Amino acid sequence: xxxxxxxxxxxxxxxxxxxxxxxxxxxxxxxxxxxxxxxxxxxxxxxxxxxxxxxxxxxxxxxxxxxxxxxxxxxxxxxxxxxxxxxxxxxxxxxxxxxxxxxxxxxxxxxxxxxxxxxxxxxxxxxxxxxxxxxxxxxxxxxxxxxxxxxxxxxxxxxxxxxxxxxxxxxxxxxxxxxxxxxxxxxxxxxxxxxxxxxxxxxxxxxxxxxxxxxxxxxxxxxxxxxxxxxxxxxxxxxxxxxxxxxxxxxxxxxxxxxxxxxxxxxxxxxxxxxxxxxxxxxxxxxxxxxxxxxxxxxxxxxxxxxxxxxxxxxxxxxxxxxxxxxxxxxxxxxxxxxxxxxxxxxxxxxxxxxxxxxxxxxx
Numbered sequence: 334x335x336x337x338x339x340x341x342x343x344x345x346x347x348x349x350x351x352x353x354x355x356x357x358x359x360x361x362x363x364x365x366x367x368x369x370x371x372x373x374x375x376x377x378x379x380x381x382x383x384x385x386x387x388x389x390x391x392x393x394x395x396x397x398x399x400x401x402x403x404x405x406x407x408x409x410x411x412x413x414x415x416x417x418x419x420x421x422x423x424x425x426x427x428x429x430x431x432x433x434x435x436x437x438x439x440x441x442x443x444x445x446x447x448x449x450x451x452x453x454x455x456x457x458x459x460x461x462x463x464x465x466x467x468x469x470x471x472x473x474x475x476x477x478x479x480x481x482x483x484x485x486x487x488x489x490x491x492x493x494x495x496x497x498x499x500x501x502x503x504x505x506x507x508x509x510x511x512x513x514x515x516x517x518x519x520x521x522x523x524x525x526x527x528x529x530x531x532x533x534x535x536x537x538x539x540x541x542x543x544x545x546x547x548x549x550x551x552x553x554x555x556x557x558x559x560x561x562x563x564x565x566x567x568x569x570x571x572x573x574x575x576x577x578x579x580x581x582x583x584x585x586x587x588x589x590x591x592x593x594x595x596x597x598x599x600x601x602x603x604x605x606x607x608x609x610x611x612x613x614x615x616x617x618x619x620x621x622x623x624x625x626x627x628x629x630x631x632x633x634x635x636x637x638x639x640x641x642x643x644x645x646x647x648x649x650x651x652x653x654x655x656x657x658x659x660x661x662x663x664x665x666x667x668x669x670x671x672x673x674x675x676x677x678x679x680x681x682x683x684x685x686x687x688x689x690x691x692x693x694x695x696x697x
Contacts, residue, residue: 336692337605338573342375344383345697346568350553351387353564362543367550369395374684375569376693378406385410393548397422404429417468423447427455436460436470438482441489448488458493463515465499476522493528501534513542556680567668570660573606578650587641588633602644604656609637611688619675622656626663
């Protein structure tokens with residue numbers, strides 16, 4: 334491997350997180366592992382295989398292409414496409430045995446056309462909008478119209494129903510309570526025997542909200558914002574090589590725009606990673622990395638392919654040493670939540686931003 338930066342993905346940690354979430358859920362609840370967006374930046378196929386091996390019951394993707402890719406790679410678990418698809422996407426999904434999300438009569442018509450064209454049964458879960466106001470069946474009238482369209486549709490079978498919580502990680506559960514009550518009301522209009530599910534963010538702490546299946550996404554990668562997250566651990570560590578170390582004097586500048594001037598003699602390490610690799614330029618002058626297990630501040634503006642850090646307090650540092658951008662080194666750690674705080678965003682975006690030119694190395 335020529336690249337001097339890499340992301341190490343611990344599939345053993347992922348499997349352990351699957352087990353931990355399963356224990357929180359209880360023995361009678363199924364688990365859908367969400368692997369959309371290249372498994373939150375960790376790698377779609379390796380993570381899907383790890384989920385299958387660890388005992389996940391379903392996989393969740395965002396788009397048909399992700400599900401197609403998994404089928405072509407030999408994944409046989411049931412796969413739910415969480416976002417709506419067009420007619421072409423519906424046909425491709427039915428051909429490779431994906432379950433689709435539906436919430437309008439037009440979706441039912443597209444599924445029927447796909448079933449007829451392929452000669453295969455089209456399966457779907459009904460998406461119920463209980464308060465997020467993104468997509469889904471919002472009113473009882475809409476739900477009745479959807480079911481009336483589905484009943485006579487040739488080759489179409491409704492097998493499940495689900496909702497999504499707008500504020501699932503908030504310890505103040507009042508909005509979640511309202512969504513949960515609305516979900517229960519709408520479920521009374523559906524036929525019995527469907528697979529009912531919701532997202533883990535709001536359902537794990539509440540046994541009454543787990544229904545038949547829990548959808549778990551970021552939690553399986555080691556990130557949760559509530560107290561019950563202690564049993565899980567982060568899966569990804571991002572490292573980069575130090576390529577050069579130099580000493581600069583008081584008053585000398587570092588980086589583009591001359592935004593940093595040393596107020597004292599400083600030992601500067603240049604690291605082979607930049608915003609072209611997905612480490613946000615907004616972290617210029619405020620992010621930190623780990624060198625020799627010590628926090629070292631980024632100085633000057635991040636470059637596309639390199640960054641500079643002050644390693645004056647990190648002990649002996651040499652070209653060829655590795656810095657940790659995300660993860661643990663020694664007794665210290667920097668997690669995606671902390672980086673997200675520096676950026677004013679969420680851990681999801683930090684993980685997803687790691688570009689494809691950063692090689693993923695998989696370990697058990």
